[in-house]
Amino acid sequence: MAASTGLPVFAVAAQPSTAAARKSTRIRFGDDAALSACWRGYCCEVRDSAIGSALEEAVGDVVLAWQDGVPIWTQRRVVGVNVMMAALPLPLFTERDFIHDYLWPSELLHLLPLLQFLRNLTRAEDWQSPPTPACLVVDDPNLHLRTYGYLDFQRLADDAWAQNFFVSIAMVPLDSWWIGREVREIFRQNAPRISILLHGNNHTYEELACPASEAEILSLLSEALRRMERLENEAGMEVCRVMECPHCAIAEDRLEPMAKLGYEAALASTAYFLKFNPDVRFRSELGAEPTLLTEKAVPILPRIQVYADWETDVRLAAFLRQPMFLATHHWDFAHGSHVVQDFAEIVNSLPDVCWASPKGAARACYQFRQVGDVLHIKLGSRLVDVAVGRGMRKVVVHRPWLHGKDESELMVLRGESKELFRAVSSAAVIGPISLDESTVLELSSSLLDKVDSNSVSAPPRRYWPLVRRFMAEVRDRSLLGVYLRGQVDESNGRRARSCETGDALPRE
Numbered sequence: 354m355a356a357s358t359g360l361p362v363f364a365v366a367a368q369p370s371t372a373a374a375r376k377s378t379r380i381r382f383g384d385d386a387a388l389s390a391c392w393r394g395y396c397c398e399v400r401d402s403a404i405g406s407a408l409e410e411a412v413g414d415v416v417l418a419w420q421d422g423v424p425i426w427t428q429r430r431v432v433g434v435n436v437m438m439a440a441l442p443l444p445l446f447t448e449r450d451f452i453h454d455y456l457w458p459s460e461l462l463h464l465l466p467l468l469q470f471l472r473n474l475t476r477a478e479d480w481q482s483p484p485t486p487a488c489l490v491v492d493d494p495n496l497h498l499r500t501y502g503y504l505d506f507q508r509l510a511d512d513a514w515a516q517n518f519f520v521s522i523a524m525v526p527l528d529s530w531w532i533g534r535e536v537r538e539i540f541r542q543n544a545p546r547i548s549i550l551l552h553g554n555n556h557t558y559e560e561l562a563c564p565a566s567e568a569e570i571l572s573l574l575s576e577a578l579r580r581m582e583r584l585e586n587e588a589g590m591e592v593c594r595v596m597e598c599p600h601c602a603i604a605e606d607r608l609e610p611m612a613k614l615g616y617e618a619a620l621a622s623t624a625y626f627l628k629f630n631p632d633v634r635f636r637s638e639l640g641a642e643p644t645l646l647t648e649k650a651v652p653i654l655p656r657i658q659v660y661a662d663w664e665t666d667v668r669l670a671a672f673l674r675q676p677m678f679l680a681t682h683h684w685d686f687a688h689g690s691h692v693v694q695d696f697a698e699i700v701n702s703l704p705d706v707c708w709a710s711p712k713g714a715a716r717a718c719y720q721f722r723q724v725g726d727v728l729h730i731k732l733g734s735r736l737v738d739v740a741v742g743r744g745m746r747k748v749v750v751h752r753p754w755l756h757g758k759d760e761s762e763l764m765v766l767r768g769e770s771k772e773l774f775r776a777v778s779s780a781a782v783i784g785p786i787s788l789d790e791s792t793v794l795e796l797s798s799s800l801l802d803k804v805d806s807n808s809v810s811a812p813p814r815r816y817w818p819l820v821r822r823f824m825a826e827v828r829d830r831s832l833l834g835v836y837l838r839g840q841v842d843e844s845n846g847r848r849a850r851s852c853e854t855g856d857a858l859p860r861e
């Protein structure tokens with residue numbers, strides 16, 4: 354009856370199933386164009402999932418997903434309009450809930466059908482995105498020798514070319530005092546396919562989440578930058594100004610000092626970001642947007658951990674147009690582990706994605722819309738590089754984290770040969786700004802109270818971080834490496850311990 358209005362319809366089964374959640378169910382997606390390409394033909398095991406009532410299947414219906422062989426998501430044409438039907442009930446949000454709470458594999462089919470319906474409905478009007486960036490990240494290795502645990506940097510670079518992926522080493526700045534000559538050459542010759550980003554400063558327990566004063570935070574983050582700048586100057590290697598948080602722990606009060614110091618982004622999984630910031634109020638859209646960017650902060654780019662359901666998380670990130678960072682460790686490169694190859698194959702099979710370094714990924718976090726000869730750009734990061742389509746004469750910049758009455762920021766727009774615009778403004782929308790013949794624009798919106806890392810005093814000298822790093826290196830290069838290999842082999846290479854749970858060193 355609703356279809357008689359001539360409008361597309363989304364319907365949910367009136368009687369939810371009373372069957373108890375099963376320990377494991379098998380979800381199979383159809384291959385119809387009504388589904389985003391990242392889901393078409395995908396099959397996965399989902400743990401602890403609710404059971405949907407079987408939907409009635411009429412002639413001409415398209416099944417978009419089955420649960421244990423039973424149709425639970427369908428679409429049919431009724432009097433010329435699409436009627437999408439879902440078996441699992443929609444989640445009931447409270448004011449303390451986030452969309453992220455329903456983007457876990459076990460909850461996904463409660464919300465995904467509605468998100469897909471809305472995506473299909475608004476496709477022509479919605480903001481468009483550049484290709485979604487992807488990058489493999491390896492936490493913890495230092496670059497003293499050609500190998501680190503199961504990692505061989507030359508082989509990693511060769512595999513990155515052969516299997517077509519980008520990889521970035523999350524290196525602890527404390528380890529930057531020496532870079533092996535052979536390793537320098539490997540990174541220089543294969544950049545940006547293989548790159549470096551920051552991993553804390555000393556990698557002590559939750560060093561970016563423990564209580565600290567603003568001066569202490571600035572001091573630690575500045576030292577991390579100075580250590581990496583010295584590496585760049587002495588070894589001739591570029592370091593992405595992107596922070597991979599040790600133990601996935603970052604407190605919200607670190608984001609403003611990072612923005613002041615010129616960090617471009619931080620990587621953190623949404624669940625851990627919520628866990629370490631229980632008293633901070635976030636918008637309910639948390640987890641559904643490409644990045645999390647708030648006032649006076651660096652953007653947080655979602656990071657995916659290697660655990661049993663990581664492949665579903667990667668596809669979900671592609672669906673949400675979020676950068677796809679898969680965080681691994683050296684044991685994910687052990688013989689018998691398929692994580693790296695599987696990730697490369699998945700990303701390479703998806704349309705509208707591209708490999709990028711963390712720097713390239715952070716600078717691809719924007720959305721755009723063309724209206725006549727005006728290019729509208731919505732920033733998802735404070736510094737982006739935008740490819741300009743033919744015929745664009747003007748640009749309008751959208752900074753959704755500003756509301757016109759907040760503190761001002763410095764907006765700068767550069768073409769390939771000259772600066773096109775510079776202004777201090779608190780406006781959420783700036784423009785139109787006339788363009789020249791540039792095919793690539795650099796847009797930056799930076800805080801006015803920037804801090805030079807070289808002007809900040811160093812933290813007090815401590816010996817514990819050095820001892821801890823030495824113990825970690827011994828663990829990774831020798832005896833405990835054998836133990837960790839056992840963990841990988843036992844789980845057929847599909848699961849791995851992570852930095853969050855696998856750090857067996859004393860906390861301090």
Ligand SMILES: [Zn+2]
Nearest residue numbers: 492493599852
């Ligand atoms: Zn780590």
